[in-house]
Amino acid sequence: MAVVSVQGEDLVVEMEGLDKLWALKSRLTIPLANVRGATVDPGILGEPKGIRAPGTHVPKVITAGTFHHEGEKVFWAVRDAQKAVVVELADETYTRLVVEVDDPRAVVAMVEKATNR
Amino acid sequence: MGRRRSFDVDEVVEAAAELFAGRSYDGVSIDDLVKRLGVHRNSLYGVFGSKRGVYLAALRRHIDQEVRPHLARAAEPGVALTWDLLLLAAVDRAPDDAEVAELVSAVFAELDEAMGDPAATEVLLGRWLRRRPEAGRHGVPAEQDAPETAPGEGI
Numbered sequence: 001m002a003v004v005s006v007q008g009e010d011l012v013v014e015m016e017g018l019d020k021l022w023a024l025k026s027r028l029t030i031p032l033a034n035v036r037g038a039t040v041d042p043g044i045l046g047e048p049k050g051i052r053a054p055g056t057h058v059p060k061v062i063t064a065g066t067f068h069h070e071g072e073k074v075f076w077a078v079r080d081a082q083k084a085v086v087v088e089l090a091d092e093t094y095t096r097l098v099v100e101v102d103d104p105r106a107v108v109a110m111v112e113k114a115t116n117r
Numbered sequence: 118m119g120r121r122r123s124f125d126v127d128e129v130v131e132a133a134a135e136l137f138a139g140r141s142y143d144g145v146s147i148d149d150l151v152k153r154l155g156v157h158r159n160s161l162y163g164v165f166g167s168k169r170g171v172y173l174a175a176l177r178r179h180i181d182q183e184v185r186p187h188l189a190r191a192a193e194p195g196v197a198l199t200w201d202l203l204l205l206a207a208v209d210r211a212p213d214d215a216e217v218a219e220l221v222s223a224v225f226a227e228l229d230e231a232m233g234d235p236a237a238t239e240v241l242l243g244r245w246l247r248r249r250p251e252a253g254r255h256g257v258p259a260e261q262d263a264p265e266t267a268p269g270e271g272i
Contacts, residue, residue, distance in 0.1 A: 037167025043148035047158055072159060086147075088166045096162060109213075112169060116216065 002077050002099040004085070004107045006114040011035050011087070013099060015077055022056040022064035023077045028097065036088040038111035040104040045081035049074070066094075074098060087111065126164060127178070129154045134175035134183075138202040141209050142172060173216060176206055180224055188231040192241055197252075204246070 003014045013028040020026040048069065049057070055065010055076070063076045072095040078084050085104045087097040101107045132154050136145055147168060151158050165171045179202040190196055203224065211218040229235045 037165075037170050039147060039162075039168040041147040041168075043146060043151070044158060070159065072163075086162060086167075088162045108167075112167075112214075 001079075001083075002101055004087075004099065004101055004110070006032070006110060009033070011111065011114070013087075013097060019064060019077055022062055023075070024054050024056075024065055025075070028075065028094075030087075030089060030092060030097075032114055034090050034092050035111060035115050036090050037115070038088075038108045039086045040084075040108055041086045041098075042081045042084055044084055044086055044098055045078060049076065063098075072096070124154075124156050124160065126174075129156060129164075130171075130174045130178045133171050134179045134202055137172060137175050138179070138205065141205070142168075169214070172210070173220075176202060176210075176217065176220060179203060180220060184224055185227070188228055191228065192232060192237065198245060200245075 001016045001019060003016060005012050005014075009032050011030045011032055013030070015023050015026050045063070049063060050067045050069025050072075052065055052067050055067070057063055057065070057067075062079050064078070065076060067074045067076055073093060075094045075097045076099075078098055078100040080100055083100045083102070083104050084098055085101050085107050087099070089096055133150060136149060136153050145168075147158060147161070150168070150171060151161060154161070161171065165174060179200075184200055184203055187196070187198070191198060203221065206217050207221045211221050225238060228238045228241070232238050232241065
């Protein structure tokens with residue numbers, strides 16, 4: 001589970017508990033200017049994820065860490081597909097983040113509000 | 118349809134507009150979009166950034182190609198307006214999305230101008246809404262030739 005928040009001009013994604021360990025990352029800070037949008041997308045778990053390096057991938061249980069797929073670098077931290085949110089980025093190391101959050105709709109609304117000021 | 122990595126953006130936006138015209142925003146998932154548009158999920162995100170990005174592109178296209186060119190003849194009798202996405206946007210998304218509200222309000226203002234009177238816009242929109250339950254999808258009335266005969270009225 002990740003906690004997504006807006007802090008000043010940044011979007012901050014913090015991993016909680018053991019997910020820090022699986023994802024090998026505890027915190028990501030992205031300038032809001034580089035956030036293109038956020039989407040609730042349970043179906044993305046069914047897509048090919050590419051090669052994991054580094055991180056943890058136990059299919060159907062946990063997808064966490066950095067994945068390389070078709071020239072894109074995607075950060076994953078998801079167990080429960082129903083709670084997956086996709087955050088699309090520009091000019092960042094990661095093309096997109098796919099993270100599990102407690103309330104996907106609220107997170108999407110927050111990101112949209114923060115990026116459309 | 119196979120999923121395409123590169124695609125004609127306008128073609129995809131047109132298909133998205135059709136999908137959003139028939140269902141509420143929340144009722145359309147990325148799975149639905151990927152399936153209907155026949156594109157890769159990654160490409161969809163890469164081009165539009167988010168579901169909202171796809172929706173805004175679809176609404177803009179709808180307004181530019183299906184609403185604006187018909188403003189002048191909107192009040193003519195017998196004209197079946199195919200503005201479902203616009204109406205749905207007004208009630209479904211405009212309250213939650215300032216950009217959608219702006220797009221919809223701007224078109225309504227243009228309609229006022231074309232009609233010459235805001236009251237005429239209200240009559241037009243009211244009549245359109247009124248007929249909606251009887252009309253089929255895309256605004257085509259179910260009984261276009263016999264508007265006077267309501268079911269049960271015949272002998």
